[in-house]
Amino acid sequence: MDCKEILEGLSEYIDEELAEKTCLEIESHLKDCYNCRVVVSTLRRTVTLYREVPAPEIPGDVRTRLHAVIRLKGETG
Numbered sequence: 032m033d034c035k036e037i038l039e040g041l042s043e044y045i046d047e048e049l050a051e052k053t054c055l056e057i058e059s060h061l062k063d064c065y066n067c068r069v070v071v072s073t074l075r076r077t078v079t080l081y082r083e084v085p086a087p088e089i090p091g092d093v094r095t096r097l098h099a100v101i102r103l104k105g106e107t108g
């Protein structure tokens with residue numbers, strides 16, 4: 032997948048609407064692509080703001096993925 036495909040799938044990725052295989056493809060791209068990681072984190076923040084009321088519990092795997100993204104960001108500096 033290239034950046035364009037990633038960006039097109041991102042909102043579905045964040046909404047957990049993609050097949051697991053597609054998620055993995057996106058995640059492996061994110062490992063190598065700082066720009067797309069920035070977009071994901073920005074988009075996530077926006078989505079979080081929209082969802083603030085009445086704050087449903089974040090599913091565990093979303094949290095795991097979020098932490099993975101945060102870790103990746105830290106490593107690359």
Ligand SMILES: [Zn+2]
Nearest residue numbers: 034037064067
């Ligand atoms: Zn990219």
